[in-house]
Amino acid sequence: MTILVTGATGTIGSHMVNVLAEKGYRVKALTRNPHFAHFPEGVEAVKGDLMDAESLLSALEGVDAMYLLTSSDQLENDLNTGAEVVRMAEASGVNKVTLFTLYGEAQLRTPLKKSSMDWTFVQAVGFMSNILDDWREIIIKGDTVETFYGDKKTSMIHEKDISEVMVETLINDKHNHQFYTLTGPELISQIDCLKIIGEQIGKQIPVKEMTEKEARNHWRQKGFDEESIEFFVQMSVETPEVGLHVLPTVREILGKEGRTFEQWAEENKHYFLPEKDGNTNG
Structure with missing residues (x-):
């Protein structure tokens, strides 16, 4: 079975590539710059850009199943996958697509449902x-870290749990034609997260709560457009109901509890330390 992983150098895709390779599947890892990508031995790095559907023709050759994302989980990457990618996958003989979206995105669900391919839809809240x-x-x-609604508790999820769910949906037919929403195993606030990170790196992190006006100005200074800022405010003030609850989806699919934020912070604490300290403690 040959599986194409799009966004293979991203947070989710890179973990998927590792897990699939460990399980012995033939993996084609899609990236804009194969020469700069580092994948496990046996993984085929293939060049392609989801923003340019024609660039995927070669990558899709011989592919049985495909992980497809609609937008990047990395803020600096511009990505807006079009329905043409779905049509090309079907024409190339792909049998199964697992589609990963941010919460509320739905643009590719209809093209996939209308195709002859099997599909699974997965979304995560945060x-x-x-x-x-x-x-x-x-x-x-x-x-000082500035927060907006910093004491609101939500069910954010570890990226490795998302990746493992994606792999399971690709390799197990029982997940065909299912729509899953993923959350972490606990409700936790930004304030809680900062406290845990501080404990991991051995220092107290100063925190300031922003007003809405301050938050909007903060995001403008970071370069976000007004549409994105409005979305951020809405998600903070009126967080989707699903984000305020813990769902059992990860446990039901993987047969184990999802990873906690404390586990995430322990794994990633070196990123929050100056380089010389990070190299020592990472």
Whole structure:
């Protein structure tokens, strides 16, 4: 069985490549820059860009199943997968697609349902790994972390749990034509997360709660457009109901509890330390 992993250098895709390779599957790892990618032995790095459907023709050759994402989990990457990718996968003989979306995205579900391919839809509410983008540099410098609704508890999920669920849905037909929503195993706030990170790196992290006006200005200074800022505010003020509950999906699919934020912080604490300290403690 040959599996194509799109976004193979991203947070989710890179873990998927490792897990699939360990399980002995033939893996084709899609990346814009194969020469700079580092994958396990036996994994085939293939060049392609989801923003340019035609670039996938070669990568899709001989593929039985495909992991497809609709948008990047990394803020600096612009990605907006089109329905043409689904049509090309079907025409190339792909039998199964697992589609991963951020919460509420639905643009590719209809094309997949109308295709002859089997499919599984998976969405997650929030990633623990986003904390690296949001807070890493601030914590390293010892500056104050500014939060918005910092005491609201949500069910963010470890990226490795998402990856393992994706792998399971690709290799097990019992997940065909299912729609899964993933959460972590606990409700935890930003304030809780900062306390745990502080315990892991051995220092107290100063925190300041922002007003809505301050939060909007903060995101503008980071370069976000007004549409994105409005979305951030809405998600903070009116968090989707599913994000306020712990769902059993990960346990039901994987047969084990999802990883806690404390586990995530222990695994990633070196990222929050100055380089010389991180090399010692990582």
